[in-house]
Amino acid sequence: MPEVSETPLPGVGVRHEFVTADGERVAVVTHRTGRREIATYDRADRDACTTVLHLSPDDTRTLAELLGASPVSEAVSAVQQRLEGLAIDWVTVPTGSRCVGTTIADGAFRTRTGASIVAVVRGGVTLPAPGPDHGFEAGDVVVAVGTTEGLAQLRDLLVS
Amino acid sequence: MLATAGPEAARAFIEIGAVALVLAALAGVAGRLGVTTIPFYLLAGLAVGKGGVAPLDVSADFIGLVAEIGVLLLLFTLGLEYTADELRHGLRTGLVPGATDAAVNFTPGFLAGLLLGWDVTAAVLLGGVCWVSSSGIVAKVLSDLGRLANRETPSILNLLVSEDLAMAVYLPIAAALVAGRGVGETVTTVAVALGAVTVILVGALRFGGQLSALLQRGSDEALLLTVFGLTLLVGGLAQELEVSAAIGAFLVGLALSGPVQARAANLVGPLRDLFAAVFFLFFSFQIRPGDLFGALAPGAALAVVAAVGKLLTGWVAAGRAGVGRAGRLRAGGVLIARGEFSIVIASLGAGLADGQDLGAVAAAFVLLTAIAGPLAARAMDSIPSTR
Numbered sequence: 001m002p003e004v005s006e007t008p009l010p011g012v013g014v015r016h017e018f019v020t021a022d023g024e025r026v027a028v029v030t031h032r033t034g035r036r037e038i039a040t041y042d043r044a045d046r047d048a049c050t051t052v053l054h055l056s057p058d059d060t061r062t063l064a065e066l067l068g069a070s071p072v073s074e075a076v077s078a079v080q081q082r083l084e085g086l087a088i089d090w091v092t093v094p095t096g097s098r099c100v101g102t103t104i105a106d107g108a109f110r111t112r113t114g115a116s117i118v119a120v121v122r123g124g125v126t127l128p129a130p131g132p133d134h135g136f137e138a139g140d141v142v143v144a145v146g147t148t149e150g151l152a153q154l155r156d157l158l159v160s
Numbered sequence: 161m162l163a164t165a166g167p168e169a170a171r172a173f174i175e176i177g178a179v180a181l182v183l184a185a186l187a188g189v190a191g192r193l194g195v196t197t198i199p200f201y202l203l204a205g206l207a208v209g210k211g212g213v214a215p216l217d218v219s220a221d222f223i224g225l226v227a228e229i230g231v232l233l234l235l236f237t238l239g240l241e242y243t244a245d246e247l248r249h250g251l252r253t254g255l256v257p258g259a260t261d262a263a264v265n266f267t268p269g270f271l272a273g274l275l276l277g278w279d280v281t282a283a284v285l286l287g288g289v290c291w292v293s294s295s296g297i298v299a300k301v302l303s304d305l306g307r308l309a310n311r312e313t314p315s316i317l318n319l320l321v322s323e324d325l326a327m328a329v330y331l332p333i334a335a336a337l338v339a340g341r342g343v344g345e346t347v348t349t350v351a352v353a354l355g356a357v358t359v360i361l362v363g364a365l366r367f368g369g370q371l372s373a374l375l376q377r378g379s380d381e382a383l384l385l386t387v388f389g390l391t392l393l394v395g396g397l398a399q400e401l402e403v404s405a406a407i408g409a410f411l412v413g414l415a416l417s418g419p420v421q422a423r424a425a426n427l428v429g430p431l432r433d434l435f436a437a438v439f440f441l442f443f444s445f446q447i448r449p450g451d452l453f454g455a456l457a458p459g460a461a462l463a464v465v466a467a468v469g470k471l472l473t474g475w476v477a478a479g480r481a482g483v484g485r486a487g488r489l490r491a492g493g494v495l496i497a498r499g500e501f502s503i504v505i506a507s508l509g510a511g512l513a514d515g516q517d518l519g520a521v522a523a524a525f526v527l528l529t530a531i532a533g534p535l536a537a538r539a540m541d542s543i544p545s546t547r
Contacts, residue, residue: 010246010317011299015309027309032422039309047311047487 036060088143089115089151091158095138099158105132113153115146172218179208179216183437194304195534196297198499199527201437205444206452206523216445223442229392230439231504232409233432236391238501239413240425241295242321244368247361247414254322257477261319262326264469266291272462276521281337282514288330289506289522290466294499294530295320301494301534305541312478312487316494319477327501328357328410331508335404338508353403357411364415372420383420384427387412406504436500443503444523446510451520459524466529467536470495486543493540497533502526 002018009015013031020026027049029037034057039049055063093099099107110116120127120134121141127134136142136158144154186200208216216223242250269290273283298320302308332353336346364371375383391409398408416424444452474492483491506522509515 007314008246008249009308009314010243010250010321011241011295012303012308012317015314017309029308037306037308039306041309045484045486047483048490049306049309052306052309 034060086145087148087151088145089155091142091144091155093136093138093140093142093158097136097138097159099136100138101135103133103135104130107157109144109154109157113146113150113157115144115150115154117142117144119143172222175216175218179204179441183441187437196294196300196497196499196530197437198294198297198440198503199530201440202444202503202523202527205441206447206449208441209445210448220445223438223445226435227439227442228405230432230435230437230442231406231507232391232395233388233428234436234439234500235406235410235504236387236413237425237428237432238295238324239410240416240421240428241413242324243421244365244417246321247325248365250318250321250325254318254325257315257319257473257480258322258326260476261323261473262291264472265466268465268469269462272458272465272521273518276458276514276517278514278517279512281334281340282509282512282518284337285334285505285509285512285518286462286521288334289498289502289518289525290462290469291330292323292327292498292501292505293320293470293495294497294501294533295324297497297499297530297533298494301497301537305494305538307490307494310487310490311481312474312483312491315477315481315483316474316491319473319495323501324414328361328407328414329354331407331410331505332357332403334505334508335402335407338404338512339402349402352401353407356398356401356403357407360411360415364411364417368415368417372416372418375416376418376420376423380423380427383423384431387416387424387428388431404508406508439507440503443507443519447516447520447523451516452523455517455520455524459521460528462521462525463528463532466498466525467496467532486540489543490537490540494533494537496529496536498526498529 002020004016004018007015007017009029013029013033015027015029017025017027025041025046027039027041029039031037036055036057036059038053038055040051042048042050104117117130118128119142120130120136121143122137122139142154142158144151146154182204183201186204187197190197190200266287268287270283270287272290273286274280278286298316302310302313302316307313333350336349336353339349340346341349375386378386391412394408394412395405396408398411399405471489471492474490474495475488478488478491502522503526506519509518512518
């Protein structure tokens with residue numbers, strides 16, 4: 001990863017900057033409002049930025065998704081590339097599930113289904129690689145990788 | 161009460177409504193042209209004021225009070241603009257550019273005041289008018305010209321922070337001078353004011369978080385009323401101490417930080433726009449068009465000197481950040497515009513013997529720099545770089 005430098009912009013927000021592998025400097029200005037601007041710098045005048053892309057908070061999420069920047073999709077695509085034949089599934093733990101209040105270790109999911117829980121998304125926050133003592137809450141979104149059959153079994157266990 | 165308000169109120173409503181609609185149209189034009197509304201409001205005030213084309217009947221006392229609230233809200237939001245971290249950073253790093261800024265921009269205004277034969281107090285106020293860039297215009301121009309990611313931009317914004325901090329010191333001094341008693345009493349007032357400013361500033365930097373957390377809990381409505389109440393209350397108390405209400409409001413803004421800062425800015429913003437429009441209108445409302453005409457020559461001369469001053473300031477400030485020639489000129493160009501702060505400073509001196517002249521010169525000066533500043537900033541884009 002290239003080094004990212006951060007410069008505060010008083011009254012406006014913050015500017016992050018890095019140099020790409022090709023030697024181009026890229027800046028992202030994050031406004032206090034959540035709006036973002038992406039800029040690259042002029043070759044002749046290194047102090048001036050030339051092209052600027054304006055993004056609303058929603059646009060930023062879309063672009064980040066397209067660039068594969070969200071940690072979960074990044075991890076998943078890495079796993080998928082390495083292991084052909086494996087699938088990924090997202091399971092929401094319902095309110096009435098028997099798993100609510102129990103941990104990953106309690107369920108012994110990998111032993112029983114062969115599928116691995118790679119992340120849990122709770123309230124918009126992603127917990128990558130949760131430990132065996134991670135306890136489930138209703139509404140948790142469980143991200144798991146395994147064979148198709150294994151995932152189906154895991155789904156049954158989580159929702160019942 | 162409404163039923164008994166009578167024909168006087170009816171007349172006032174009609175006049176206020178008509179003026180508001182004119183201001184709305186002007187704000188629309190300003191928006192389309194991409195320039196600030198301040199010069200337009202000043203011109204509108206001239207038209208409805210003494211000797212203007214459509215003088216108003218509404219009592220000057222009423223407009224005056226609304227305008228005063230406008231100043232308080234304006235200064236509150238100016239104080240609100242920066243977070244505690246940004247102020248702390250500004251205190252640490254803004255010294256050299258800030259001092260250059262003060263030296264090359266305050267001095268010409270001060271000397272111009274003396275040259276015009278005014279007393280020292282009025283000259284000090286003109287120095288202040290000449291000194292401070294309009295953070296509103298600067299931020300807008302930077303954003304409009306797509307320069308926020310430019311390398312000179314942090315030094316420009318940091319300079320605005322140090323000007324803000326400098327105002328926390330300058331305004332009490334100016335207010336004490338205007339109150340104008342004996343030397344001893346003036347020194348006491350200044351000392352009290354600066355002491356209060358220091359206490360509030362240090363308190364804000366250290367405990368602003370707690371205050372903000374306390375305010376953050378309530379609803380939007382509660383927050384709006386709290387902030388409005390605090391601003392007027394502290395402003396009023398400051399006025400009682402003869403420290404000038406404007407500083408009190410400014411310090412309340414400085415003291416708020418964190419998430420509540422953004423919320424307060426959003427909530428007070430529309431209210432500020434409404435009251436501040438009346439303030440700008442009222443400011444030039446008191447100026448006779450003939451006076452403004454006479455002030456155009458000194459105002460223009462001062463504007464030229466002040467433009468050079470800001471170019472120098474920008475050159476120094478951006479140079480310290482290792483920015484090249486073109487960027488240093490761009491930084492100076494964008495700083496030329498003066499605006500809200502200058503008018504607030506000039507309005508402090510309304511009651512002085514030279515108050516009329518000061519108001520007229522300040523209005524001419526702000527009209528010219530607020531219009532020419534953004535144009536100059538734009539023109540700097542065509543400067544070829546040598547690096």
